[in-house]
Amino acid sequence: MNLLLVEDDPQIVEALSMSLARLGYRVDHMPQASADLPERVADADAVILDVGLPGDDGFAVCRTIRRHSSIPIIMLTARSDDIDTVAGLEAGADDYVVKPVSPRVLDARIKAVLRRQAPAPVVVPDPLATIGSGLRVDRRAAEVTRDGVALNLSPTEKRLLFALSDHSGQVLSREQLLELAWNQDFLGDSRLVDNAVQRLRGKIDGDGADSHIETVRGFGYRFRAIP
Incomplete structure (x- = not known):
C-alpha cells in the first residue's frame, strides 16, 4: 500500500517512514505542497498530512486535495484542541491524530479510514x-x-x-x-x-x-x- 507523507520535520519523516515500511507500507514523502501534488496524490492509497507545514498549512493542503480526490486523509498535529480537530474534518480530512503517535496506532487509523471508504458488499436481502x-x-x-x-x-x-x-x-x-x-x-x-x-x-x-x-x-x- 502506498502512502503519501506530507511532513516537514526530518526526524518525524525518518521515524514514520522506517516504522511504516516495516509494517508493509511504501512511503512517498513531500516536505510541503508543490505543483506536482495532484500527481503524487494519484499514486497513493492514503495521505498522512501534517498541519504545521511551511507555506500553505495542512488545512489548506487538505482542501486542495479534496478538490480533485476522495483519497483518505489523516491529519497529524502537535495540537489537541477541539477547534483544530473540527477544522481538519471540515477541510475534508477523514481522521485527525495528535503527535506523537505510535506507528501501530497510525497503522490502525489508516486501515480504519480505508474500511470506511470501501463500499459495503452489495447484498440482495431475502425478504x-x-x-x-x-x-x-x-x-x-x-x-x-x-x-x-x-x-x-x-x-x-x-x-x-x-x-x-x-x-x-x-x-x-x-x-x-x-x-x-x-x-x-x-x-x-x-x-x-x-x-x-x-x-x-x-x-x-x-x-x-x-x-x-x-x-x-x-x-x-x-x-x-x-x-
Missing part, C-alpha cells in the same frame, strides 16, 4: 428469512418475530437489525451503520449506534447468555446467527 435462534425477519411486512411472536421494535431498531443481519459475520463500523440505518454520513453521532444496539440486544436476545450482536472493540459490531 423473509430466519436469522437465528427463532428470530425471523419479514421485510415486506417490516416485522421481526421470535418463535412466531412479533417483537416490539422501533423502525430504527428494525433498520439496524436488517443492516446487521444482511451482513451476518461481517464487522460494520458505526459510521457504516449510521449510513445504513439512519442515512447519516460519517459526521453523525456514533453514540446513536451504541445506544440503539444496546436496546436492540435487550429485545432480540431473549434469555440466552449469547448475544446475536457482537461488539468488536475498536471497529464496530458484527451479527452472529446463533443456532
